[in-house]
Amino acid sequence: MRIVLASGNPGKIREIQALLAPYGVRILPQTAFATPEIEETAPTFIENALTKARNAARYAGLPALADDSGLEVEALNGAPGVYSARYAGPGADDALNNAKLLEALTGLEEKDRGARFRCVLVFVRHPYDPSPLIAEGTWEGVITTQPRGEGGFGYDPLFYLPELGRTSAQLAAEEKNRLSHRGKALQRLLELWGNR
Numbered sequence: 001m002r003i004v005l006a007s008g009n010p011g012k013i014r015e016i017q018a019l020l021a022p023y024g025v026r027i028l029p030q031t032a033f034a035t036p037e038i039e040e041t042a043p044t045f046i047e048n049a050l051t052k053a054r055n056a057a058r059y060a061g062l063p064a065l066a067d068d069s070g071l072e073v074e075a076l077n078g079a080p081g082v083y084s085a086r087y088a089g090p091g092a093d094d095a096l097n098n099a100k101l102l103e104a105l106t107g108l109e110e111k112d113r114g115a116r117f118r119c120v121l122v123f124v125r126h127p128y129d130p131s132p133l134i135a136e137g138t139w140e141g142v143i144t145t146q147p148r149g150e151g152g153f154g155y156d157p158l159f160y161l162p163e164l165g166r167t168s169a170q171l172a173a174e175e176k177n178r179l180s181h182r183g184k185a186l187q188r189l190l191e192l193w194g195n196r
């Protein structure tokens, strides 16, 4: 099966390609079809993922998979949430977003620094698919006070897993994929594919 991946985020693309490699699914990036990025204006992960998936399917003429994801911090009432990619402003990079998050949590003890990654995957067979497949996964952790680790992307250097004693940026790629919000969402999507 050939699928277009509706993402411009190299970290996501790498993880999803690795997760789907054993299943004979060939993932093509939407850039291969000169797909313009579409604005993510909706307040929910599902709506944004659906918009991205339909947009990519339209340009590629292929089934499309989109990932909308983010970090929900308890002390910030779920922020940055759907705004995770641009938490520090339009065009913000990972370093600026991470610095803003550390600043926002200044002075809070570990017990008050709980957070959760959330990933929503949406699969459409074509741009007007009336019954998209939707799969979700979450991952619980704690926001550290200093970045640690070189792996992953985004907020990974700040996402500490107390049971492992490491941040998600300190995990091997396979280990992160086995445990992560994205890995869990992909497992559910594979179940939905199997049932279709």
Ligand code: ITT
Binding pocket: 006, 007, 008, 009, 012, 040, 052, 067, 068, 069, 070, 071, 082, 084, 085, 097, 117, 152, 153, 154, 155, 156, 180, 182
């Ligand atoms: P696309 O829409 O092109 O896929 P994006 O980065 O704009 O890329 P999102 O709007 O879904 O995607 O934002 C997701 C953000 O949430 C991402 O930029 C990271 O800051 C954060 N994030 C999501 N999953 C993550 C992960 O596994 N590790 C670290 N940060 C993650």
